[in-house]
Amino acid sequence: MKGILKSEVGAGGYGEKWKNESDSSVQYYTANDIIDAYESGAKDGEKRILAQLTKIVRDQTILAMHSCEEIWTELIGRGIEPISVHLKKEAVSAYVALFVIGEAQYLDEKFDDTYASVLAMVDKINSKDFHLGIHFLPISEEFNKELILADGFVYSYNNK
Amino acid sequence: MSGYSCYGHANHNREVCLLLKREKKYDWVVTTAFYSCIHRLYDAIFPLSVIIGGKVVIFNNFTDYSKHFREHSNMGKHEILGKAVKDSGISIKARTAYESLKGASFTARYNNYLVPEAHAMHAISKLDIIDQECESIRTSRGTSSTS
Numbered sequence: 001m002k003g004i005l006k007s008e009v010g011a012g013g014y015g016e017k018w019k020n021e022s023d024s025s026v027q028y029y030t031a032n033d034i035i036d037a038y039e040s041g042a043k044d045g046e047k048r049i050l051a052q053l054t055k056i057v058r059d060q061t062i063l064a065m066h067s068c069e070e071i072w073t074e075l076i077g078r079g080i081e082p083i084s085v086h087l088k089k090e091a092v093s094a095y096v097a098l099f100v101i102g103e104a105q106y107l108d109e110k111f112d113d114t115y116a117s118v119l120a121m122v123d124k125i126n127s128k129d130f131h132l133g134i135h136f137l138p139i140s141e142e143f144n145k146e147l148i149l150a151d152g153f154v155y156s157y158n159n160k
Numbered sequence: 161m162s163g164y165s166c167y168g169h170a171n172h173n174r175e176v177c178l179l180l181k182r183e184k185k186y187d188w189v190v191t192t193a194f195y196s197c198i199h200r201l202y203d204a205i206f207p208l209s210v211i212i213g214g215k216v217v218i219f220n221n222f223t224d225y226s227k228h229f230r231e232h233s234n235m236g237k238h239e240i241l242g243k244a245v246k247d248s249g250i251s252i253k254a255r256t257a258y259e260s261l262k263g264a265s266f267t268a269r270y271n272n273y274l275v276p277e278a279h280a281m282h283a284i285s286k287l288d289i290i291d292q293e294c295e296s297i298r299t300s301r302g303t304s305s306t307s
Contacts, residue, residue: 092234107278107279116255123246131234135267140271
């Protein structure tokens with residue numbers, strides 16, 4: 001079951017431009033872990049529930065990825081060129097995305113309008129059943145991708 | 161009786177923030193600016209009326225608001241405050257400043273906490289926006305600037 005999202009979401013599915021950068025030797029608190037844990041104890045009667053849970057997680061991950069891509073497009077349209085976005089499943093139905101952007105754009109007062117526009121988009125996306133939080137991270141020479149991965153932001157996207 | 165007040169603690173954290181700026185401890189400037197804004201918002205946006213299930217529910221403070229939404233959602237404390245800020249009807253400028261400050265505080269780690277002065281000043285400018293709006297809210301409801 002390890003890599004279910006990679007196989008079902010990433011390959012030939014919606015999120016094919018997204019990379020799953022999780023290290024299988026490290027225990028992250030990810031959807032896959034939940035599913036793995038659930039499966040290890042599942043009996044015949046529970047397999048149906050597992051399938052439903054898998055579908056919910058997959059659908060929500062796709063929604064989170066799709067939402068990030070919409071925000072990416074909005075940023076491009078407003079003259080911001082994102083460098084990458086890193087997505088984490090934080091809890092059941094809850095995701096956090098880190099948009100890495102240039103420092104000058106981050107510090108520019110005009111970025112406030114873009115930020116407000118993205119918040120309005122996120123308000124429309126979020127519901128009682130799904131929550132996406134977003135942060136903008138100004139890139140620097142000290143940018144530490146290992147920490148991002150260690151914190152569970154295992155899905156990355158740069159539109160390439 | 162406790163000497164704590166949200167407003168007083170916001171002021172306390174702001175003073176520490178500005179002290180740390182003078183000491184050029186810019187990573188902590190960002191952190192304390194965020195801490196200050198949290199307490200400033202606790203003070204300004206509560207009591208908060210929210211329509212839940214078609215009924216108006218009044219939450220007197222963030223603790224009550226957080227308790228309710230922790231029991232009825234899977235949001236964490238910071239997501240719940242973000243929802244309260246949105247529910248409060250505070251200006252989009254102040255809400256954006258809050259979200260920006262929260263992001264700066266949460267993500268400093270990913271640049272190894274090496275926060276340049278420009279980022280610290282950026283954080284203080286966001287805190288100023290929040291403080292200004294919250295002070296305006298206090299004035300409109302007739303709350304003393306010392307309480």
